Amino acid sequence: MRSICLYLHMHQPTRYREYSIFDVSNDSNYFNADYYSRQSNERIFKKVTEKSYQPMLGLIEKNLHQYPNFKISLSITGTWLEQAEKWAPELLETIRRMVKTGQVEIIGETYYHSLSYYYDLDEFNHQVEAHAAKIKELFDFVPKVFRNTELAYNDNLAKWAEERGYQGILAEGWDKILGWRSPNYIYRPTGCKNIKLLLKNYRLSDDIAFRFSDRSWNEWPLTVSKYQSWLDMECLRGNLINLFMDFETFGEHQWVDTGIFDFFDQLISSWLKVYDNNFLTVSEACNLMEPVDEISMPETVTWADTERDLSAWLSNSMQKSAMRTLYDLRERILKTNDSKLISDWRFMTTSDHPYSMCTKYWNDGDVHAYFSAYASPYESFMYFMNVVRDIEYRLSLFEQQK
Amino acid sequence: MLGWELPPHNSGGLGVACLNMARALSKEGAQIDFVLPYKANHPEAKFMHILPATDLDPIYRYGNGSYESLRLFEEIIPTFKENEMISIREIQKKYCDFVEKYLMEHKPDLVHAHDWLTYEAGILAKKEYQIPLIAHVHATEFDRSGMHTGNPLIHEIEYEGLMMADKIIAVSEITKRLIHEKYQIPLSKIDVIYNSLDENYEKNEYQFYDANYRYLQKLKETGHIIVSTVGRFTIQKGLPNLVRAAALAISKNPQLIFIFAGDGEDRNELIELAADLGISKNVIFTGFIRGKRLRDIYSITDIFVMSSISEPFGLTALEAAHHGDVLILTKQSGVSEIIWSAMKYDFWDQKKLADEILAISKNPALMESLKENVKTEYRKISWDQVAKKCLKIYNKLTKHKRN
Numbered sequence: 001m002r003s004i005c006l007y008l009h010m011h012q013p014t015r016y017r018e019y020s021i022f023d024v025s026n027d028s029n030y031f032n033a034d035y036y037s038r039q040s041n042e043r044i045f046k047k048v049t050e051k052s053y054q055p056m057l058g059l060i061e062k063n064l065h066q067y068p069n070f071k072i073s074l075s076i077t078g079t080w081l082e083q084a085e086k087w088a089p090e091l092l093e094t095i096r097r098m099v100k101t102g103q104v105e106i107i108g109e110t111y112y113h114s115l116s117y118y119y120d121l122d123e124f125n126h127q128v129e130a131h132a133a134k135i136k137e138l139f140d141f142v143p144k145v146f147r148n149t150e151l152a153y154n155d156n157l158a159k160w161a162e163e164r165g166y167q168g169i170l171a172e173g174w175d176k177i178l179g180w181r182s183p184n185y186i187y188r189p190t191g192c193k194n195i196k197l198l199l200k201n202y203r204l205s206d207d208i209a210f211r212f213s214d215r216s217w218n219e220w221p222l223t224v225s226k227y228q229s230w231l232d233m234e235c236l237r238g239n240l241i242n243l244f245m246d247f248e249t250f251g252e253h254q255w256v257d258t259g260i261f262d263f264f265d266q267l268i269s270s271w272l273k274v275y276d277n278n279f280l281t282v283s284e285a286c287n288l289m290e291p292v293d294e295i296s297m298p299e300t301v302t303w304a305d306t307e308r309d310l311s312a313w314l315s316n317s318m319q320k321s322a323m324r325t326l327y328d329l330r331e332r333i334l335k336t337n338d339s340k341l342i343s344d345w346r347f348m349t350t351s352d353h354p355y356s357m358c359t360k361y362w363n364d365g366d367v368h369a370y371f372s373a374y375a376s377p378y379e380s381f382m383y384f385m386n387v388v389r390d391i392e393y394r395l396s397l398f399e400q401q402k
Numbered sequence: 403m404l405g406w407e408l409p410p411h412n413s414g415g416l417g418v419a420c421l422n423m424a425r426a427l428s429k430e431g432a433q434i435d436f437v438l439p440y441k442a443n444h445p446e447a448k449f450m451h452i453l454p455a456t457d458l459d460p461i462y463r464y465g466n467g468s469y470e471s472l473r474l475f476e477e478i479i480p481t482f483k484e485n486e487m488i489s490i491r492e493i494q495k496k497y498c499d500f501v502e503k504y505l506m507e508h509k510p511d512l513v514h515a516h517d518w519l520t521y522e523a524g525i526l527a528k529k530e531y532q533i534p535l536i537a538h539v540h541a542t543e544f545d546r547s548g549m550h551t552g553n554p555l556i557h558e559i560e561y562e563g564l565m566m567a568d569k570i571i572a573v574s575e576i577t578k579r580l581i582h583e584k585y586q587i588p589l590s591k592i593d594v595i596y597n598s599l600d601e602n603y604e605k606n607e608y609q610f611y612d613a614n615y616r617y618l619q620k621l622k623e624t625g626h627i628i629v630s631t632v633g634r635f636t637i638q639k640g641l642p643n644l645v646r647a648a649a650l651a652i653s654k655n656p657q658l659i660f661i662f663a664g665d666g667e668d669r670n671e672l673i674e675l676a677a678d679l680g681i682s683k684n685v686i687f688t689g690f691i692r693g694k695r696l697r698d699i700y701s702i703t704d705i706f707v708m709s710s711i712s713e714p715f716g717l718t719a720l721e722a723a724h725h726g727d728v729l730i731l732t733k734q735s736g737v738s739e740i741i742w743s744a745m746k747y748d749f750w751d752q753k754k755l756a757d758e759i760l761a762i763s764k765n766p767a768l769m770e771s772l773k774e775n776v777k778t779e780y781r782k783i784s785w786d787q788v789a790k791k792c793l794k795i796y797n798k799l800t801k802h803k804r805n
Contacts, residue, residue, distance in 0.1 A: 021654060021760045071528060319765035358776060362742055378745055381768055382761035 052251030078111030108143030158189030173199030184238025476641025521563025635666030
């Protein structure tokens with residue numbers, strides 16, 4: 001048996017608007033930017049729905065009906081779900097139908113797509129539970145496998161997930177960790193007894209996610225038969241190919257005119273045509289296969305950049321200061337019991353916010369700049385801190401009342 | 403090369419840019435004859451031939467109409483008589499005569515003319531002697547007049563020079579677009595070459611002398627933040643917007659001190675505006691300063707603002723960065739096209755400027771990040787790169803000759 005474990009990540013942050021210091025204490029609307037502004041969550045969500053969510057979900061659903069052996073796993077953040085409820089409820093309807101087929105599995109994660117694991121374990125636990133509750137409510141599904149924001153993973157997180165009863169956890173199949181070993185097997189995290197580790201095959205994943213339409217790539221254009229021959233070769237190093245990528249790869253990162261949808265469509269039928277080939281969801285892979293070895297990642301590994309670490313989120317002094325200031329407020333915020341204030345605070349924990357303050361490659365004006373909703377990392381930080389100032393102001397009003 | 407001034411006889415950035423460019427070009431092997439409208443000693447420019455087009459003192463170069471009083475003239479040139487008044491047009495005519503005489507005897511590979519002042523001589527070389535012409539635009543008349551209609555005569559000379567040129571070099575994308583939009587020159591004819599910081603500026607051993615500004619030093623020790631701007635107080639610089647933004651910012655943080663270093667025809671208006679807005683206590687006007695005193699201002703400054711409505715390049719921003727200032731630049735400045743580690747705003751957006759000043763003054767992490775990152779960034783820009791790009795253009799224009 002040769003299996004593809006395909007997992008797509010669905011997320012939109014709740015972007016704060018260009019929130020001025022002159023708004024502080026006067027206007028606590030942080031997230032509803034003007035429709036045509038750069039930070040308009042509604043405009044961006046609707047745009048991506050049209051370009052990616054809607055056509056890709058349609059394509060997946062069609063294949064689920066056509067091929068009972070086609071399986072897929074999705075991770076969907078709480079912030080994405082809330083935006084879909086407001087601006088594209090039909091997407092939720094589609095996902096609900098898909099989950100009912102039993103061929104689709106939803107993965108557990110934090111509700112707010114945060115890096116709270118690194119700041120406050122209580123908060124992290126809360127956000128994971130809140131996410132599970134939301135998935136249960138909307139899709140009547142209980143996540144059995146866990147992925148942390150940006151696939152940030154280390155040994156302690158694996159222990160945490162095992163204690164929580166997860167069957168599996170996802171991480172990057174990074175060469176520096178694997179050495180000669182192949183990502184195409186199941187592994188056991190060091191220090192764990194039951195939980196299984198699935199590793200992303202980043203080469204074959206990135207061939208689709210990043211390189212598919214790159215005309216300077218010597219393999220361009222990527223055809224289904226070429227890609228399948230790579231899959232065949234890769235299966236010589238283990239029979240489980242973990243293809244993990246952003247859902248928006250289809251239609252948003254790679255536009256429709258690159259042929260990405262047709263590629264995906266044909267790949268499914270072409271792969272399943274071969275005897276003994278199939279697709280597995282993440283928990284099916286965990287159930288069917290036994291770990292071949294133990295793997296240890298004492299330091300955090302993510303799926304981002306060439307460094308595969310958290311430096312794009314939490315390395316410069318602005319990012320550190322923004323996160324520290326935010327998380328320092330947590331206990332006082334929770335004490336107020338004010339649901340609006342608490343949820344406003346939690347929306348600020350989304351990892352996209354510190355990511356938009358990243359200056360690592362800023363001078364080169366690259367991918368970080370392209371995906372940012374702000375004119376510069378410095379402006380992003382400025383507006384973030386203004387919002388936190390207003391949250392603190394509201395907090396002080398609550399505390400005075402007592 | 404056709405220029406109008408060189409240090410030490412320069413009134414602004416034009417002379418500094420010409421000297422640095424010529425020096426870097428000559429290092430790359432270019433032989434340069436540099437024509438000036440006056441006669442003087444230029445110890446820094448020994449690497450090229452300086453050709454004085456007239457016997458006039460440097461003081462005359464912009465005509466004496468541009469000075470407020472004749473007393474100044476009389477101080478500098480004791481033999482000066484009022485009937486010896488000479489206008490800039492007369493000097494330009496003498497300049498052209500000289501270039502014509504020069505061309506009868508010499509045949510340069512090309513002529514590189516800096517700004518409208520020298521374009522007539524450049525046009526002459528192109529028309530009468532078929533010498534390839536490069537028109538270098540450091541500023542247009544639209545910039546100098548704050549985007550209003552400027553002097554029609556200057557517009558005409560500028561237009562003709564740009565039309566006749568084989569290639570135009572603009573100091574920024576914003577200048578390139580301006581040339582295209584206002585003078586309908588095709589974009590393909592215009593190359594952008596950014597200026598750089600004066601080499602000597604970096605080499606000079608400079609030490610901050612705090613006695614010059616002891617009062618400001620004291621204020622800083624008590625938690626005040628110094629915001630400053632440097633330049634001529636003219637309509638081009640957008641300073642009233644800065645004063646209004648200052649008032650907004652001070653309303654949230656009374657520990658902000660604004661320094662306006664420079665002088666110009668708008669000075670009284672600015673002082674009055676600051677008074678009307680009730681922020682005179684937080685605003686300091688230094689008058690015209692240069693050299694070491696100017697560097698001391700940069701040194702004591704925390705935040706440097708370039709508020710220009712239109713700034714072809716904006717060398718002062720690089721100088722400020724050199725002294726460790728955090729930069730806030732209008733998007734309408736050329737320098738903002740190459741500096742990423744800075745806060746930016748549209749020149750009319752007073753609220754955003756106030757927001758940025760306040761954010762920097764209240765968040766040490768932001769101030770430190772901007773300060774450190776811009777330091778590594780401005781160092782990447784050099785005159786050597788400028789010279790290499792110029793040479794590429796030179797080679798293209800003279801190709802037919804070599805073949």
